[in-house]
Amino acid sequence: MLRGTSLLLVMLLVMPASAVAQEAAESFAHLTQQQVLKVGNTLWVTHVAEGEDTPQDIKVRFLDLTSSEMTVFVDGAELMIEERDVRQIVREQRGPLWNGALWGAAIGGGTCLLLFWSFPDNRSDLIPFTAVWAGIGAGIGMGVDALKKEQRTVYLQPRSTEGRLRLAVSPLVSKDQKGVLFGVQW
Numbered sequence: 001m002l003r004g005t006s007l008l009l010v011m012l013l014v015m016p017a018s019a020v021a022q023e024a025a026e027s028f029a030h031l032t033q034q035q036v037l038k039v040g041n042t043l044w045v046t047h048v049a050e051g052e053d054t055p056q057d058i059k060v061r062f063l064d065l066t067s068s069e070m071t072v073f074v075d076g077a078e079l080m081i082e083e084r085d086v087r088q089i090v091r092e093q094r095g096p097l098w099n100g101a102l103w104g105a106a107i108g109g110g111t112c113l114l115l116f117w118s119f120p121d122n123r124s125d126l127i128p129f130t131a132v133w134a135g136i137g138a139g140i141g142m143g144v145d146a147l148k149k150e151q152r153t154v155y156l157q158p159r160s161t162e163g164r165l166r167l168a169v170s171p172l173v174s175k176d177q178k179g180v181l182f183g184v185q186w
Contacts, residue, residue, distance in 0.1 A: 028067050041062040042060075044059055045090075047085045089153070099145060100143075105141065112129050
């Protein structure tokens, strides 16, 4: 019984939390409606500069966004970039520290509880040691979260399908026949 409970507790501690991803906007107007950008956000913008043919990535600070252009701060100056020149925008941010503290406290305190529960002679020291290890775990968890940076694509220019060949392949299985169905579109 104790092993089953211990295994269940360990599985719950290491199980990943569910995440819900939001689709990247395909227009500045849609990005404005989503309100995911705040003044001062650090962004990585992939854009084609005037007179250039190939896109380049620049790290910028966000200032403003309209339905047709964005204003950013880069290399000590403001820069206005038109939507047609932007290929992708990735927002960089740090996660909340309380989340790491919570996970660290749960892992540190939970590990201590499991160890003390395995040795019935030392249960009188259970609460103080668990509190100490939960505190140590919380500190480590906060430190790990402080070092992590999350990157999320908030804008992705839609690709043109004009002039592209599209191929669709699907299995065709019935009681009497088996095969492959091909579809070509241009």
